Amino acid sequence: MYNLHKLLWDIRKNPEIAKRFLDNPYPVLDLYGLEGDAREAMRTMNFKKLHEIGANPYLIYFCAIQLQVDRAKYYAQIREEN
Numbered sequence: 001m002y003n004l005h006k007l008l009w010d011i012r013k014n015p016e017i018a019k020r021f022l023d024n025p026y027p028v029l030d031l032y033g034l035e036g037d038a039r040e041a042m043r044t045m046n047f048k049k050l051h052e053i054g055a056n057p058y059l060i061y062f063c064a065i066q067l068q069v070d071r072a073k074y075y076a077q078i079r080e081e082n
Contacts, residue, residue, distance in 0.1 A: 007042065
């Protein structure tokens with residue numbers, strides 16, 4: 001969980017990491033050692049799944065903002081309105 005939280009934090013604080021993630025998430029996911037559900041949820045930007053696996057909601061939300069996810073779409077995903 002630490003690696004996931006570290007990635008969420010770094011995306012939020014470092015626009016270069018966010019850009020690299022948006023350009024090609026695989027090298028970033030590899031750099032942070034993410035595997036399994038956490039890797040798949042980040043790769044697909046499945047924020048609901050990140051909540052379900054126990055990631056910090058604050059970090060998820062602000063990571064999504066940095067990744068330029070529309071807030072209405074973010075909340076719809078969390079509420080499973082998609």
